[in-house]
Amino acid sequence: MRTTVAVDCMGGDHGPSVTVPACVDFLKHRDDTDIVLVGRDGAVRAELEKCGSGLGDRLRLRPATEVVRMDEAPASALRFKKDSSIRVAANLVKSGEVNACVSAGNTGALMAISRFVLKTLPGIDRPAIASVLPNINSGSTYVLDLGANVDCSADHLLQFGIMGAMLAGAMEHKERPRVGLLNIGIEDMKGSEVVKQAAALLRESGLNFCGNVEGDDIFKGTVDVVVCDGFVGNVALKASEGLAQMIAAAMKEEYARNAFTKLAALVSMPVLNSLRRRFDHRRFNGASLLGLRGIVVKSHGSADAFAFRNALERAVAEVRNDVPRRIERRLAEHLPQAAPQQPRVAAE
Numbered sequence: 001m002r003t004t005v006a007v008d009c010m011g012g013d014h015g016p017s018v019t020v021p022a023c024v025d026f027l028k029h030r031d032d033t034d035i036v037l038v039g040r041d042g043a044v045r046a047e048l049e050k051c052g053s054g055l056g057d058r059l060r061l062r063p064a065t066e067v068v069r070m071d072e073a074p075a076s077a078l079r080f081k082k083d084s085s086i087r088v089a090a091n092l093v094k095s096g097e098v099n100a101c102v103s104a105g106n107t108g109a110l111m112a113i114s115r116f117v118l119k120t121l122p123g124i125d126r127p128a129i130a131s132v133l134p135n136i137n138s139g140s141t142y143v144l145d146l147g148a149n150v151d152c153s154a155d156h157l158l159q160f161g162i163m164g165a166m167l168a169g170a171m172e173h174k175e176r177p178r179v180g181l182l183n184i185g186i187e188d189m190k191g192s193e194v195v196k197q198a199a200a201l202l203r204e205s206g207l208n209f210c211g212n213v214e215g216d217d218i219f220k221g222t223v224d225v226v227v228c229d230g231f232v233g234n235v236a237l238k239a240s241e242g243l244a245q246m247i248a249a250a251m252k253e254e255y256a257r258n259a260f261t262k263l264a265a266l267v268s269m270p271v272l273n274s275l276r277r278r279f280d281h282r283r284f285n286g287a288s289l290l291g292l293r294g295i296v297v298k299s300h301g302s303a304d305a306f307a308f309r310n311a312l313e314r315a316v317a318e319v320r321n322d323v324p325r326r327i328e329r330r331l332a333e334h335l336p337q338a339a340p341q342q343p344r345v346a347a348e
Contacts, residue, residue: 001032001320002032002033002034003032003033003034003099003100003316003319003320004033004034004035004036004097004098004099005033005034005035005036005098005099005100005101005102005312005315005316005319006035006036006038006062006088006089006092006093006097006098006100006101006102007019007023007035007036007037007038007089007101007102007103007312008038008039008085008086008089008101008102008103008104008105008110009023009037009038009039009043009044009047009085010038010039010040010043010064010067010068010084010085010105011068011070011085011086011103011104011105011106011110011299011301012070012103012104012105012299012300012301012302012303012308013070013104013301013302014302014303014304015039015043016039016043016044016046016047017047018104018303018304018305018308019037019039019104019308020037020044020047020048020051021047021050021051021305022305022306022308022309022312023035023037023059023312024048024051024055024059025305025309026309026312026313027055027058027059028055030316033058033316034057034058034059034060035058035059035060035312036060036061036062036089036092036097036098037059037060037061037062038061038062038063038064038085038088038089038092038101039061039063039064039067039085040063040064040065040067040085041061041063044061045061048061062088062092064083064084064085064087064088064089065083066081066082066083066084066085066087067081067084067085068081068084068085068086068105068106068109069106070105070106070301071106072106072109073108074106074108074109074111074112074113075112077106077109077112077113078109078112078113078116084109084113085103085105086103086105086106086109086110086113087113087117089101089103090113090114090117090118090294090296091117093117093118093294093295093296094117094118094294099295099319100294100295100296100297100315100316100318100319101294101295101296101297101315102286102296102297102298102299102308102311102312102315103296103297103298103299104298104299104300104301104303104308104311105301107129107147107298107301110289110296110298111127111129111148111289114127114289114292114294114296115127115292118292118293118294118296119292119293120291120292120293121291121292121293121324121327121328121331122328122331122332123159123331123332123334124159124163124291124327124331125155125156125159126148126149126152126156126159126291127148127289127290127291127292128144128145128146128148128149128159128160128163128164128230128289128290128291129144129145129146129147129148129230129233129287129288129289129290129298130142130143130144130145130146130163130164130167130287130288130290131143131144131146131237131284131286131287131288132171132284133218133219133237133240133284134219134278134279134284135218135219135220135221136219136220136221137220137221138278139172139221139224140168140172140224140284141218141219141221141223141224141225141226142164142167142168142171142177142224142225142226143164143218143225143226143228143233143236143237144160144163144164144225144226144227144228144233144290145160145228145229145230145233146230146233146234146237146287147230147231147233147234147237148230148289149229149230150229150230150231151229151231152194152229152230153194154194154195154197154198154200154201155201156229157181157194157195157198157201157202157227157228157229158198158201158202158205159291159331160227160228160290161179161181161198161202161205161207161209161225161227162205162207162327162330162331162334163290163291163327164179164225164226164227164290165177165179165207165208165224165225165330166323166326166327166330167225167288167290167318167323167327168224168225169326170318170321170322170323170326171317171318171321171323172224174224176207176208177208177223177224177225178208178210178222178223178224178225179202179207179208179209179210179223179224179225179227180209180210180211180212180213180217180222180223180225180226180227181195181198181199181202181209181211181212181213181226181227181228182212182213182214182215182218182226182227182228182232182233182236183195183199183212183213183214184214185212185214186211186212186213186214187212188211188212190212191212194229195212198227199211199212202227205334206333206334210222210223213226215236218236218240219240241281244279244281251272281307282303282304282306282307282310283310284310285299285300285303285307285308285310285311285314286298286299286310286311286312286313286314286315287299288314288318288323290323290327291327292324293324294324295315295318295319295323295324297311297312297314297315297318298311299311
């Protein structure tokens, strides 16, 4: 199966200087994928000349005259920048010219534009941002929502559970991934009324629901999918990122304390390098915008070329595993009113 991905080259902290080389390197290691580079003609072509891609029509350019700034209001980007690189990339997914799009740009604008252009799947009220975090079992834990929806109802959390389970099942090839609901305790009586109602809905959903989980279960690998609202999910994500940075800085400081600790660092370097590779956040780059009638992957804004390549890998994997259709079918089973509707995105 040949896959084509549209890439918003202008997004992120670095723009074409990272996205274009990442795309070139990605295609050199895969002969089953094509990429459409979306962005300002001059900027993208300048980077292509530096790379000397030699990839022919596997790497082509679709010009876009406008760029959404990282600090720009999503409503402004949606309303006034109809030829932005994000908007053009999303339109390519809608038309069926590409199978997915990847952007490191403004998260709010990407969500707003993608939702407006692609629309949501039947039965989905709000798309969610889902990402994967490493756990102690050398596996992955999928967490959603991570910031798209601050205030959620029990029905929204149920939808997140279904979407997360379908994503984890497809990507990890698990028949019945374990789903947990993030709470302040595992006991049924704990949590807000919304969380209690969501737990009841998840128990009746037919998912492999394991009940409430706590924050540390994300990294213990207790479940495959952790469901929460966007406020809680974003706080948990940023807190874990901050903790990881603090530990790394403290270890570096301790190893540099004196001659003995420097020698200890030299001796333990193979273990440290292995640990660094195992928990390298760049390996997990690429958050899925779930619930849309198409595949959209958000790369971290500060991603380097290695991290951006991993976001491309995630987009291709979601296409190959037909993630939106899996979600659509599961929703139709659980919610009869969410039966698949025609026409689909590619035909619109």
